Amino acid sequence: MTTPTLRGVATKAGRDAWRTLTELFFDGEAQNRFHQASASIGVSPGLLKGLIHLDTVTGVPMRDLADHFGCDASYVTTLVDGLEEHGFARRDAHPTDRRVKAIVLTEHGERARATAMAVLFEPPACFDVLSTAEQRQLRDLLAKVAAADTTLHEAVPHGLAAPA
Amino acid sequence: MTTPTLRGVATKAGRDAWRTLTELFFDGEAQNRFHQASASIGVSPGLLKGLIHLDTVTGVPMRDLADHFGCDASYVTTLVDGLEEHGFARRDAHPTDRRVKAIVLTEHGERARATAMAVLFEPPACFDVLSTAEQRQLRDLLAKVAAADTTLHEAVPHGLAAPA
DNA sequence: TATTGTTATACTCTATAACTATA
DNA sequence: TATAGTTATAGAGTATAACAATA
Numbered sequence: 257m258t259t260p261t262l263r264g265v266a267t268k269a270g271r272d273a274w275r276t277l278t279e280l281f282f283d284g285e286a287q288n289r290f291h292q293a294s295a296s297i298g299v300s301p302g303l304l305k306g307l308i309h310l311d312t313v314t315g316v317p318m319r320d321l322a323d324h325f326g327c328d329a330s331y332v333t334t335l336v337d338g339l340e341e342h343g344f345a346r347r348d349a350h351p352t353d354r355r356v357k358a359i360v361l362t363e364h365g366e367r368a369r370a371t372a373m374a375v376l377f378e379p380p381a382c383f384d385v386l387s388t389a390e391q392r393q394l395r396d397l398l399a400k401v402a403a404a405d406t407t408l409h410e411a412v413p414h415g416l417a418a419p420a
Numbered sequence: 421m422t423t424p425t426l427r428g429v430a431t432k433a434g435r436d437a438w439r440t441l442t443e444l445f446f447d448g449e450a451q452n453r454f455h456q457a458s459a460s461i462g463v464s465p466g467l468l469k470g471l472i473h474l475d476t477v478t479g480v481p482m483r484d485l486a487d488h489f490g491c492d493a494s495y496v497t498t499l500v501d502g503l504e505e506h507g508f509a510r511r512d513a514h515p516t517d518r519r520v521k522a523i524v525l526t527e528h529g530e531r532a533r534a535t536a537m538a539v540l541f542e543p544p545a546c547f548d549v550l551s552t553a554e555q556r557q558l559r560d561l562l563a564k565v566a567a568a569d570t571t572l573h574e575a576v577p578h579g580l581a582a583p584a
Numbered sequence: 585t586a587t588t589g590t591t592a593t594a595c596t597c598t599a600t601a602a603c604t605a606t607a
Numbered sequence: 608t609a610t611a612g613t614t615a616t617a618g619a620g621t622a623t624a625a626c627a628a629t630a
Contacts, residue, residue: 266543266548267555269555269556270543270547270558270559271541271542273543273562274541276559276563277441278541279572280441280562280572281445282472283472283571283572284571285569285570287488287489287490287571288489288490301597318611319612326452328599330599330600330601332612333613333614350611353606355607356610357611357612377442378438379435379438380438381568382566383437383565384568386561388431388433391437393561394434395434395437397554398437398440398441400549400554401549401558402444402448403549404549405448405449406449408444408448464620465620466619466621483588483589491621491622492622492623494590494592494621494624495620496589497589514588517587518629519589519628519629520587520589
């Protein structure tokens with residue numbers, strides 16, 4: 257189980273920014289965007305979360321998936337079973353440790369992932385209130401934050417952070 | 421069922437900004453923040469989502485909750501049952517239409533909501549890379565976007581958008 | 585007749601516990 | 608002995624369908 261990152265220190269502006277961001281996600285227009293995205297490729301939200309964290313190049317050990325998602329290993333088995341049934345991923349052998357299975361995306365999985373991400377990454381209509389200059393500002397600020405998020409770049413080179 | 425807000429038109433910068441924001445939520449440090457927040461008050465994520473959308477002043481018809489969340493009415497019954505069992509909400513009669521039940525937060529529910537929000541709204545550590553000036557910029561840009569999100573301000577005056 | 589909400593029911597999602605194989 | 612993954616099972620979350628009360 258991943259330990260929560262709760263510090264209790266942050267500037268007022270930073271707290272407000274994060275709060276608004278959270279509101280936008282959990283109660284705004286885009287509130288069920290993740291559900292839409294997974295529905296667009298006929299999988300459950302759980303499967304899409306897995307799909308997003310994988311890639312066609314680097315096999316991710318199932319144990320790492322459980323750690324990343326903070327879930328039980330048995331659920332990872334269920335997840336990977338589901339991905340395999342859809343033809344989206346496969347279990348590869350680990351080169352040195354025969355206990356671990358490295359999960360890699362198939363090409364079919366890669367395409368499904370791209371489809372889902374197109375839905376997921378479509379900005380909500382409210383973004384239109386920002387001028388182009390403001391949208392660039394916002395993009396740059398968020399990019400800086402994301403670059404500092406260690407979890408986001410942990411083990412997966414071509415993970416979610418790769419440009420579409 | 422709420423119709424998805426997919427337009428297909430947006431500036432490149434706007435799309436990138438939204439994408440990064442989505443990444444931050446679904447694959448970054450704060451990836452399971454909502455789960456933590458609901459655990460902090462001993463409810464399921466579903467119940468917290470309901471809690472967040474309610475308040476102590478304005479009763480929200482169950483039908484409106486179903487529309488907002490894009491879920492079935494029967495699930496709203498389950499949700500409100502759960503909130504009542506925790507003493508977090510109650511069903512009030514509608515003044516003119518005896519079919520509808522207006523759901524209002526109890527004081528106990530209000531306190532639980534505040535506790536959960538304190539967890540939910542705690543910014544992830546990666547926010548520290550931004551200077552105070554940058555955090556203010558980010559806050560202002562996001563506030564502008566949130567103000568334009570109609571869903572966020574639909575029927576609930578003291579909803580999630582109210583300052584802590 | 586149409587709408588709000590409930591009940592009964594079943595299917596999906598996720599965790600706990602006990603197990604096998606490998607290190 | 609400890610760790611990676613699986614199986615069996617149970618519990619929570621969510622939907623569908625049929626229903627009661629009210630409009």
